[in-house]
Amino acid sequence: MIIGPKIYGLVLAGGKSTRMGKDKGLIPYHGMPQRDYLYKLLGRVCEKTFLSIRPEQAQEIAEDLEVVIDENKYRGPYNGLLSAHLQHPDVAWLVLACDLPLIDLKALQELIAARDPNMVATSFAQKENPLPEPLCAIWEPKAFKESLAYLESGNGTCPRKYLINSEVKLVFPDNPNVLLNANSEEEYKEAIVKLAVE
Secondary structure (H helix, E strand, O other): OOOOOOEEEEEEOOOOOOOOOOOHHHOOOOOOOHHHHHHHHHHOOOOEEEEEEOHHHHHHOOOOOOEEEOOOOOOOOHHHHHHHHHHOOOOEEEEEEOOOOOOOHHHHHHHHHOOOOOOOEEEEOEOOEOOOOOOEEEEOHHHHHHHHHHHHOOOOOOHHHHHHOOOEEEEOOOOHHHHOOOOOHHHHHHHHHHHHHO
16 A cells, blocks of 8 residues: 555656757667666556656657656756656656656566655665666655745755755665666667676
């Protein structure tokens, strides 16, 4: 039984992927575009799942996928996070960036099992560098309300900085590789090598 607000899934696929040089959401690490793979993965553990996209991406998304279109009120990842929250303000969001090629079902189940809805978020982190990973985390409804105040205060637009200064439950995944970020060609190649081994 879930204690606390129900969990919806959110794949952040609206970034510009400037460092990678191509849309990270379309890289087929698992035989399909990564954003579709993560959408299906979240669909196995969340009540509903959404793809967070820019308005100009809407025509390229399959009709059977639910989307949240970025409202462009905020900078960076907060754009997708808060656009989703404003549509469904009473749910917690399990958020995944589309640059996590090694994330898997077991890791998501670990994160959900460790969830503490009394915190603002339950976030994965690496043991050797225990900082919250905001784009691989469960954000509770109150986190978004606090985030709006944080953004209005002018202290920056970084979700990680907000979480560092808030009450967050950190979870260290059994397999630390699931947090590999593939943002560049080099990291893409590293991810492909690791996927071949696992």
